Every structure is written in C-alpha cells, then in structure tokens.
Amino acid sequence: MCAGQWHGDWRVHGQGASDGDFVVFPEHGEILAALPPRAEWLSMQVPRGRIEAAGLELHRTLGGGARRMPGSLFTAQRRTLADLAPVLAPHADAAAYDDAQVELAHDELRSVLLGEMSRRSGASDAGRPLTSGERWQVIRRAEAYLEATGEPSLRIDELCLAACTSLSRLERAFREAFGVSPRRFLMVRRLAAVRRELLRGRAQTSITEVATRWGFFHLGRFSQDYRELFFELPSQTLRTQGATSPAPAVLARLERILGPQTLYRK
Numbered sequence: 001m002c003a004g005q006w007h008g009d010w011r012v013h014g015q016g017a018s019d020g021d022f023v024v025f026p027e028h029g030e031i032l033a034a035l036p037p038r039a040e041w042l043s044m045q046v047p048r049g050r051i052e053a054a055g056l057e058l059h060r061t062l063g064g065g066a067r068r069m070p071g072s073l074f075t076a077q078r079r080t081l082a083d084l085a086p087v088l089a090p091h092a093d094a095a096a097y098d099d100a101q102v103e104l105a106h107d108e109l110r111s112v113l114l115g116e117m118s119r120r121s122g123a124s125d126a127g128r129p130l131t132s133g134e135r136w137q138v139i140r141r142a143e144a145y146l147e148a149t150g151e152p153s154l155r156i157d158e159l160c161l162a163a164c165t166s167l168s169r170l171e172r173a174f175r176e177a178f179g180v181s182p183r184r185f186l187m188v189r190r191l192a193a194v195r196r197e198l199l200r201g202r203a204q205t206s207i208t209e210v211a212t213r214w215g216f217f218h219l220g221r222f223s224q225d226y227r228e229l230f231f232e233l234p235s236q237t238l239r240t241q242g243a244t245s246p247a248p249a250v251l252a253r254l255e256r257i258l259g260p261q262t263l264y265r266k
Contacts, residue, residue, distance in 0.1 A: 010036055013066055020072035022116055029066060042081070046110055053157040054114045055166020056121065069120035077112055083218035084109055097212065104215040111156040111183055118167045130172055138163045138173040146189075154186055190214045191229055198237040207234045 010017045011034040017023070025031055027048065035041065073081070087097050087105040097105075130138070145162035146154070159182060160170055174182045197210045208219060211234070216222035226234050 009034070010039060012068065015068060017068065018070060020070075022069040022071065022113075022120055023066060024069065024117065025066045044106075044109060044113060046113060050110065050155075050157045051114065051117070054118065054160045055168065056114070056117055069117070071116075071120050073116070077116070079221070080108065080112055083221060087217050097217075101212055101215070101217075105217065107155050108215060114156060114167060115171075115183065118171075130169065130176065134169075135173045135176055138165050138170060139177050141165075142170070142174075154189075156182055156186070159186075187225075188229065190216070191226055194226070194234070195230060195237060198234055201238050205238060207238060 012021075012023050013032050031043070033041075084105045087102060088109065090097075141163040142159055145159065156167065156170075160167055163170055163173075165173070170182055174180060174185055178185060180188075191214075194210055194214050194216070198205065198207070201210075211219060211222050216225075223233055230237070232240075
C-alpha cells in the first residue's frame with residue numbers, strides 16, 4: 001500500500017504505482033518493488049481467515065496473483081495512519097507502548113486495510129440493497145454480540161462473523177440504522193469506555209494512560225473527538241466525575257445499543 005508522497009518513479013512488479021495505491025499479494029508471493037528516495041510505504045500481513053471473515057472474496061480479488069487497486073485514501077484514513085505511526089513504527093525517542101497497545105494499533109490498521117480492500121475490490125454483494133428485515137437482522141446479531149462482550153475493543157472482522165454478514169453489508173446496515181460506519185461505532189464505544197474510567201477515576205488518574213490503553217494514541221485528536229461527543233474535555237470529566245451535557249445527535253443514535261448507563265454511569 002502506497003500512502004505517502006515521493007519524487008521519482010515507484011514500480012511494483014514492473015507496473016507504475018501512484019500515491020494511495022493499494023496492492024494485494026497472495027500468501028507465499030514475492031513483493032518486487034522499486035522505491036524512489038525517501039518513499040513512504042506500508043506493508044502488512046493479514047491472515048486469510050480474517051479477510052474471509054469480512055466477506056471479501058480472495059479468488060476474485062487476487063485472481064491467482066498480485067492485484068493493484070488504484071485509488072486514494074480519504075482524509076480520515078490518512079489521519080488514522082498518521083495516528084498509528086508512532087506505535088507501529090516508533091522512533092528511537094518515542095514513548096514505549098506495551099504489547100496490548102501495539103495489538104490494538106494493529107487491529108485498527110487492519111480495519112482500515114479491510115475497509116479499503118472492500119471498497120476498491122467491488123464486493124459481489126456491494127450493490128444489492130438491504131431489505132428492512134435484513135438490515136435489522138444484521139443489527140440485532142451485532143447488538144447481541146456487543147452486549148455479550150464486555151470488552152469494547154473489538155475487531156471489525158469479529159463483528160462481521162457475529163452478524164453473519166460481509167463487511168460491505170455490515171457497513172450499509174450500520175449507516176442506514178445509525179448514520180455512522182461500524183468503525184466509527186466501535187470508536188464511540190472506546191470513547192465511552194474511557195469516559196467510564198474517568199468518571200470512576202481519582203485525582204491521580206492519568207488521562208494519557210487510560211486513553212492509550214483504549215487505543216487512542218494521538219492525544220490531541222482524542223481530546224477533540226471526546227469533546228465533540230460529550231461536550232467537555234477529558235480533564236473536565238475527571239475533575240467533575242459526573243455527567244454533564246446531554247449526548248449529541250450521533251451519540252443519541254448509538255445510545256440504544258450503548259445505553260445511558262454505559263455512557264454516563266460512575
């Protein structure tokens with residue numbers, strides 16, 4: 001996957017590549033790439049089972065060999081990659097992250113890659129609309145899985161398996177039902193988990209430690225997202241240790257699953 005800027009020719013398996021291109025290789029394949037100076041690129045191995053769990057058809061995507069998927073990353077995806085870079089490719093003087101935090105960052109990166117693969121590959125079920133019954137069947141299965149799982153940090157492929165659907169149809173069901181993507185939905189769950197800990201916290205509670213434990217590695221962005229969702233900064237929550245303003249519209253749509261106790265309880 002090429003996600004950076006560079007000067008010069010970039011070739012993968014002899015073919016030219018552009019900023020934002022996505023290249024998928026099968027297992028046991030060789031990656032032949034000619035990189036210009038100071039090129040920024042990203043590679044990641046994703047188990048076949050996780051790709052198939054998201055409903056992506058590898059035989060269509062790969063066709064027996066490597067496949068280049070041209071396109072560009074959305075601003076939000078570039079932002080996610082930038083936020084994860086200090087964890088997955090740390091500099092010598094960067095903060096240290098434990099194994100659980102690194103795994104969270106890997107899962108978030110895999111979610112971005114799976115979403116891009118689904119969007120660019122043209123999943124076979126992508127164009128078929130969901131009936132109201134199908135949509136709510138997907139949502140009910142997702143609800144049951146989320147309610148049974150106490151850990152808000154979940155993988156997107158796990159949610160696909162639980163809902164018995166593909167990533168493209170899960171995406172459509174969530175957007176039609178809640179107005180947000182599954183990734184955004186799961187991020188709100190993590191923000192709610194941070195809020196619960198801060199509401200129960202003490203003066204010595206570290207906001208940085210709580211946020212990074214829940215997979216928020218860019219603290220400025222975390223504070224901004226938190227404030228947009230809860231109408232206060234994390235530091236204000238920690239000081240007051242109580243709920244203040246009502247949830248904004250996006251949170252109200254999600255509250256039916258998350259529940260007010262999840263969001264506001266001490």
